[in-house]
Amino acid sequence: MARIQTDKDVSRKEVIIKASAKLFREKGYKAASMRDLAVKVGVEAASLYNHIRSKAELLHDICFNVANVFFEHMNEVESTQATPIEKLEKLLRFHIKQMLENFEEVYVSDREWRYLADPYLSNFQNQRRSYRKRFASIIQQGIEQGQINKIDASTAVLVLLHAISGIDSWHRSTHKVSGEELEENIVTILIQGLQK
Amino acid sequence: MARIQTDKDVSRKEVIIKASAKLFREKGYKAASMRDLAVKVGVEAASLYNHIRSKAELLHDICFNVANVFFEHMNEVESTQATPIEKLEKLLRFHIKQMLENFEEVYVSDREWRYLADPYLSNFQNQRRSYRKRFASIIQQGIEQGQINKIDASTAVLVLLHAISGIDSWHRSTHKVSGEELEENIVTILIQGLQK
């Protein structure tokens, strides 16, 4: 009988969530089956249900874990005394770092959240909307202080966030750019693009 | 008996493809069922098969129609005598315009192509890779001519293209900016972000 392997301090549930993040990223939530997941974990499909409640719960856990990480970082950034441009640079670098270090989860949270079921769906959308609003208001401050070009702040947020989410694993594996180099390239384009 | 409505010069197949693009955008290819599509078209699910061969064919038609449009535009741009920066601006403006005027198809082609079946999948990936390479080499020329910052060209391509695909959320957002304003905002950020 094949057991789910766990290092200490890592529950079997966490092993399954991690595997599901990879699977959902590779195939998409809807196309990924619990049987696929079982193979990845090394167990029969039915056995998964000793540890999790449902497929939906997996997506839910992934999305909200990621959302909370970004939310907390936003709190941190807002509480500092930095200029708007410096704050934006901090946010961008954090997004890039998360995308590189936590790729599967961040990617899934970004692209597959629409398959969340209510009430989690509306919840997630609200959190997302709120995050973008706070992001936009930092840009707006930069505009009012004359550091940033006069552009529509919420359009700029979309441009920045989507530009970063485009950095998927394909890029690093086939093109062999280091994480640091990647970060500098992106920050150069986007921060300079905003500045006057 | 409900017939599929057609204006002249529009086949019933084209009506179905158009409806499927909207459906695939709303729900995702895998989550969209032929029964959903039938409802949208106003007919029973089985009736669709008088006009199309399969669900897969619908995705295939959407993706390759879009890919061909962008491919042809790239040919056009490359054959002009403009500077690299001017060429990039042309490409960006075309992407934005396509995203605004042809939203459903472009979005589906961008996000759902991975559900294409071989050999169409490899075909599409090759075309995509080739397009990005040509895009990157325009950036590279700009770097060598000293108009563009010394950055990794293929990273820049991903940043630019994904930044534009971020328009999708703008489409749904209640706070609407006009198409022209949107275009200017995006071009401002991205072109200025590249330039020295």
Add this chain to the structure above:
DNA sequence: CATATTTGCTAATGAACGTTAATTTTACGG
């Protein structure tokens, strides 16, 4: 070593899926 709990297995369920076959209805040229 005994026993309780956790974890895994096999088997099965009902629902949803894409698609096909057989048949009926509609539109239209002669």
Add this chain to the structure above:
DNA sequence: CCGTAAAATTAACGTTCATTAGCAAATATG
């Protein structure tokens, strides 16, 4: 107004899906 081809319908098919029930094995606890 008839005959024919196009288009729509109903009914069904074989799969695949997420999930459950019941039982066996492994592990933890004392």
